C-alpha cells in the first residue's frame with residue numbers, strides 16, 4: 001500500500017520512521033529515491049542496514065518522537081506498524097509532519113470485533129501485550145481507527161484513508177510462535193505458560209485471524 005504510493009509520486013527524499021529489521025525498507029530503497037531509515041533500536045538498525053543493499057540509504061538511531069532533522073527535510077515520510085509501539089504516538093506523528101514538506105503516511109493494524117475470529121484475536125493480543133509489558137517490551141493496544149484518522153484531521157492535513165480487511169485465519173500456535181521469547185524474559189515463564197494454556201482452553205480451539213490494516217495517506221496543505 002505504501003509502496004504503490006511511492007511508485008506513483010516518485011519522491012526524492014524518503015524517511016522511514018521505525019524501520020525495524022528492514023524487510024520493507026529494502027523494498028522502498030529499491031524504488032529509487034534517497035532513503036533515511038530511523039529506529040530507536042541499534043540492533044534493528046544493524047539488521048536493516050544488512051537487509052538494504054542500495055547505497056542510496058542512510059541510517060540513524062533516534063526516537064520517532066524527537067526526530068533530529070530540520071523542518072521539511074523529506075518529501076515523503078512514512079511509518080509502518082510502529083505507532084502502536086510507543087506511548088504518546090501523537091508526538092511521533094507531529095514529528096513526521098514537521099520533517100515532511102509534502103507526504104505523510106501511516107499504516108497501522110486495526111481491531112474490529114466483527115466475528116468470532118476477530119474477537120479471539122483481540123483476546124490473544126491482550127495476553128501478548130501483558131507478557132510483553134512485563135518483559136519490558138513497548139507494545140500497546142492497536143490505535144482505534146477513529147483516533148488515528150482524527151489525529152490527521154485535527155492537524156489540518158489533506159488525507160485519504162484506505163482500509164484493508166483481512167480475514168485470513170491463523171492457528172493458535174502460529175499466532176503465539178514467539179511467546180516464549182517474552183515469557184522467558186519475564187523470569188516467570190511457568191506463570192505465563194499457564195496463562196497461555198488458560199486462553200487456549202477459553203477459546204476452545206477457536207481460530208484467530210490476521211489484522212485489518214488502515215493506511216492514511218496525507219499531504220501538507222500547499
Ligand SMILES: C[S@@+](CC[C@H](N)C(=O)[O-])C[C@H]1O[C@@H](n2cnc3c(N)ncnc32)[C@H](O)[C@@H]1O
Nearest residue numbers: 018019020039040041044063064080082085086
Ligand atoms: C513492529 S516493528 C515495525 C518495523 C517496520 N516498520 C516494518 O514495517 O517491518 C516496530 C519498530 O518500531 C521501533 N520503535 C518503537 N518505538 C520507537 C520509538 N519511540 N522511536 C523509534 N523507533 C521505535 C521498534 O524498535 C521496532 O523496530
